[in-house]
Amino acid sequence: MNQKNKRLFLVWFCTMLLFVFAGCNTDKSKEEIKSGSEAKTVTITDNAGRTVEVPFPLERVVVASRYNNELIRACGAIDKVVGVDLNTAQDREYWSDFDPNNTIGKGQNELNYEKIIELKPQALILPKNGSYKEAEEKLSQFDIKVIVISGYDTEDFENQIKNIGKIFDKKEKAEKFIACFKEPLEYINKQLKGVEKRKVYWEDIKDYRTSFEGDYYYKMIELSGGENIFAGEQKAASSAEIDPEKVIIKNPDVIVKTVTPKAALSGTGLYTAPTLEQMNQTIQDIKKRPGWDEITAVKNDNVYLMTQFGHGGASKLIGSVYLAKWIYPDKLQDLNPDEIFRKWLEDFQGFKYIDGHFYPAPKTK
Incomplete structure (x- = not known):
C-alpha cells in the first residue's frame, strides 16, 4: 500500500469509528x-x-x-x-x-x-x-x-x-433509601404467599369516605396483603362517600380510619400526634355506629387508627407495613412497624421517633 493509499485508509477507518460510536450513543438512556x-x-x-x-x-x-x-x-x-x-x-x-x-x-x-x-x-x-x-x-x-x-x-x-x-x-443516598423500604415489603409478600386474604375497610378523615381502585390508599391496602371490601366496584372518583349499610353487609375483618390533630389544616398531618383522648373517642364513635356492632372487625376489636402524618411516610409504605401487621399479626411475627417508622423519622428525616400515630400500636416480638 503506497503512502497516499495509507492516508486514505486512515481517513476511512477514523470515519467508520465515529459512526460506530455515534450509533452506540443513540442507545443510551435519556437519563444520561x-x-x-x-x-x-x-x-x-x-x-x-x-x-x-x-x-x-x-x-x-x-x-x-x-x-x-x-x-x-x-x-x-x-x-x-x-x-x-x-x-x-x-x-x-x-x-x-x-x-x-x-x-x-x-x-x-x-x-x-x-x-x-x-x-x-x-x-x-x-x-x-x-x-x-x-x-x-x-x-x-x-x-x-x-x-x-x-x-x-x-x-x-x-x-x-x-x-x-x-x-x-444524590443517587447513592436514594438507592440506600429504596433498599431500606423494599425489604419489609418483600418479607410481607413472602410470608403472605398463598394466605387467604382478610377483608379491610379503610376510611378517610371524613366519616364514610373510602377508597376505590385507582386511589393511592387502595394501593396501600394491596401492598399490605389485605383485600379492600370495595374491590371491583367502580366509582366516578377514586375516593368517595359510601352507604354505611354496605360496610355492615361486606363485614370486614379489619377497620382502619385516618385521623389528624384538630390543629392541622384540612386534609393534612402534623408531626405531633393527636391526643390519646381524640384517638379513643374516634374508636368508640366507630363502634357505636348503628349496626356496626355486628361487624367482625368490631366484634374482635380490630379497629385501628393511623394519622395522616404517620401513614404517609415513604410514599405511604409506612402505612402499608402497619396495616399488614394489624391484618396478619400471626403471619408477620418478625415485622416490626415501629422500628421501620423509627428508621424513617430518625435515619431519613432527622427527627426523633414519636409514638401515637398508629393506634392501638401493633404488638411485636
Whole structure:
C-alpha cells in the first residue's frame, strides 16, 4: 500500500469509528447527563409520564406537598429547597426552616406564581394531583422547569426516588433509601404467599369516605396483603362517600380510619400526634355506629387508627407495613412497624421517633 493509499485508509477507518460510536450513543438512556459547552442537564421521566430536561444538579427548587419534601429530605437534598407550600410549612416543629407566612401558596392547586418567580428557582416540584399543566404554562417563560413528583404514589415509589437522586446528584443516598423500604415489603409478600386474604375497610378523615381502585390508599391496602371490601366496584372518583349499610353487609375483618390533630389544616398531618383522648373517642364513635356492632372487625376489636402524618411516610409504605401487621399479626411475627417508622423519622428525616400515630400500636416480638 503506497503512502497516499495509507492516508486514505486512515481517513476511512477514523470515519467508520465515529459512526460506530455515534450509533452506540443513540442507545443510551435519556437519563444520561449532557455536558459540553452548555450547562449540564439531566433528563427524566416524571410521575406524570412527562420527559423533562433540567439543569444538573438542581441547586434551587420550590416544592409543593409535604410528601414530596419528605422524599427530598430523605435523599439528602432538602438544602436545595428554597420555598414550600403552606400545607408543609404549617408544621412548625417538623419544617421549622420554612416560614408559613412566606410560602409558594397553600398547596399544589393554590400556587402563588409571583412568589415562585421571586424566589428564582430552577424548578417547581409538585404532585400529579396538582396544577402542573397550568404551572408549566405560566413558568416556562421564566425558564423555570416543572417536575411532577407525587410523594403519595406508593406504586411509583422506586422510580420517583431514583428521579430525585438523579436531579439532585444524590443517587447513592436514594438507592440506600429504596433498599431500606423494599425489604419489609418483600418479607410481607413472602410470608403472605398463598394466605387467604382478610377483608379491610379503610376510611378517610371524613366519616364514610373510602377508597376505590385507582386511589393511592387502595394501593396501600394491596401492598399490605389485605383485600379492600370495595374491590371491583367502580366509582366516578377514586375516593368517595359510601352507604354505611354496605360496610355492615361486606363485614370486614379489619377497620382502619385516618385521623389528624384538630390543629392541622384540612386534609393534612402534623408531626405531633393527636391526643390519646381524640384517638379513643374516634374508636368508640366507630363502634357505636348503628349496626356496626355486628361487624367482625368490631366484634374482635380490630379497629385501628393511623394519622395522616404517620401513614404517609415513604410514599405511604409506612402505612402499608402497619396495616399488614394489624391484618396478619400471626403471619408477620418478625415485622416490626415501629422500628421501620423509627428508621424513617430518625435515619431519613432527622427527627426523633414519636409514638401515637398508629393506634392501638401493633404488638411485636
